[in-house]
Amino acid sequence: GARMAGRFISCGPTALLTSGRGAVDVAAGARIDLGGGWGNALAAPDGGPAQAWIDGGQVRFNSSHDIHVGERAAILVDGGGAIDASGKGRVGKGGSVSLLAASTEVGTDGSGRIRIGEDARFSALGNGSGNFTLATGGVVSIGGPGTDASAASLRLQPALFRSGFAGYDIAGHNGLTVEEGTRLQVERPALRLAEGAQQALAREQGVQAWAPSLYEADPVSGRVSQRGGASLALRAGHLLSTADLRVGKGARIEVDAGQWIELSGAGNLNVAGVLKAPGGRIRLDEAFDPSGVRGDARRERQWTIAEGALLDVSGDSVSLPDARRTLRGQVRKGGTIEIGGALDWEDQDNVRHLPPDTFVVVERGARLDASGASALLDIDGSGRTRVDSDGGSIVLRAGNALYLQGELDAAAGGDGARGGTLGVAFGGGTYGRTAVGKDVLAPRVISLTQHAAQTADLPARLEYGHAALSVEQIEAGGFDHLALFGDFRAQGDVNLRMDQSLRIHGMNERALGFAEGNSEGSRLLLSAPYVRLAQGRWWQPAGEGTLRPVEARFDEGKQHRFDVKANLIDLRDVSWLAGFDHVNLDSRGDIRLLAPGASSAQETSLSSPGSIDISAARLYPAARARGRIVAGVADIGPSGQPAWQN
Secondary structure: OEEEOOEEEOOOOOEEEEEEOOOEEEOOOOEEEOOOOEEEOOOOOOOOHHHHOOOOOEEEEEEOOOEEEOOOOEEEOOOOEEEOOOOOEEEOOOOEEEEEOOOHHHOOOOOOOEEEOOOOEEEOOOOOOOEEEEEEOOEEEEOOOOOOOOOOEEEEOHHHHHOOOOEEEEEEOOOEEEOOOOEEEEOOOEEEEOOOHHHOOOHHHHEEEEOOOOEEEOOOOOOEEEOOOOEEEEEEOEOOEOOOEEEOOOOEEEEOOOOEEEEEEOOOEEEOOEEEOOOOEEEEEEOOOOOOOEOOOOOOOEEEEOOOOEEEOOOOEEEEEOOOOOEEEEEOOOOEEEEOOOOOOOOOOOEOOOOOOOEEEEOOOOEEEOOOOEEEEEEOOOEEEEEEOOOOEEEEEEOOEEEEOOEEEOOOOOOOOOOOEEEEEEOOOOEOHHHOOOHHHOOOOEEEEOOOOOOOOOOOOOOOOOEEEEHHHHHHOOOOEEEEEOOEEEOOOEEEEOOOEEEEEEOOOOOEEEOOOOOOOOEEEEEOOEEEEEEOOEOOOOOOOOEOOOOOOOOOOOOOEEEEEEOEEEEOOEEEOOOOOEEEEEEOOEEEEOOOOOOOOOOEEEEEOOEEEEEOOEEEEOOOOOEEEEEOOOOEOOOOOEHHHO
């Protein structure tokens, strides 16, 4: 093992790297200082080498076993500063600290743990900073006192997350919990030149810590600036272990506007508190790449946004008066909430980042908020004006089920802005040949209804293949854009209208239809200024005899009707509308047939067993594309063309 005691001081960018198969011990009271230096060309013209190195350095402990930082120990990578010959000052950037126990980089059995003694301190103050990274083979608890006091548990206090770093990445290989009631305010205090810095001969005299306000206005120009912020990643699990991540009831995690919060888990993930990143990003995702062949046994893994929980990326606004009492500021649009991944399926084939192998549940009473904001600002030439911002994006992806009972909101900040985007993707799993006849191969289908189902509690046993979305939900959320990826079955008449765009990507040619048992002559109406009907395709891992979930059945031969109304309609890949006897495409502008992007066909086609009525200013294939629209087709072959041409 390695033991460090006493003082270790090195000014400049020198990185301290300790790695190996033994334990690392930073003794009680030890001080490791890789802060930037101080140079003053006015007070000391021959300032020496320290004048060149004003940025903090890097400390990295990488061990297969334990890392112990003793009581009152300090690891410092603060920035320094310099005064040049003209008297102009600069403040350096803070550095980075990494504590990696049970690291697979040096070989491990997973037993390595991190222990941090009372009053131990880390600091990376500066004009911009690096990251604080921590990974332990045990359990991490943030806040206190919590319930796990074992030696395997590392308890971190909220003060750590105000140490000057620009990012915090915390991983517990056996689990991570933000304890109930914990308030975790992730901020980045900074350094500035001290009064009298032009006479200073040492860093301690030349720079001082300070905590700037979130927004400040220049008293002369009125220009509003924002302080530097910090982002947060919390992770649970390891290649050697499946572990849960939990944000307890009443807990609150908040970052500055425009920053991000990311939760990654290899097991269950439960958020019962508040996550707030105004105008930024909140993401819940897999801890590891989910692209392999999945197990054939039913998996009870669940990601839950619990009743009373709030994921908030709503836009923020600031309006501050300058010296002439003119209101200056900004209005930030809503940010992005991503559960299971990003909205990445529209313009790529073989989407590699697959939806998580889990049940995604947004309970009734939970809220996802990506709404816009509004403020009064003085606009040159227009006077005092209400400025509104657009809503953001909410993206939900799951491989097993989607239970969306909570509130989804991405409304515009006012009449002068647009609502945001709702993206839903469902499916994507690949299973081994032993999965035949098991729950995991249940059809993955998004059920579209006009009204939200008035269901009571969640079922005791969550159902593979369940995903329900209603027009009522979409309208209540103020969304202007809707992007869907999966197979869809309408229940009853459905009239889905979006104010900006509606983009549907099916997983196969028969992606659209009515569920079995609908009344004869049901109607599905899709309308928006822009409508796209296309296919998408998830990446499929290699392997013989692999299986995908079975295709959902649909109503046929019951005189169902499919109508699309838009200013521009794009058709891409193969759409086989086998469940519709009447199809109507009505565009005030063009209907374009785009080059295939996800299907194996060489041309784009839209086919129906019944009639197809088309109304458009122009109908044409786009550049480098071929296409056909065929009515009265009994079936299509593997190429997507009518059966008689295969």
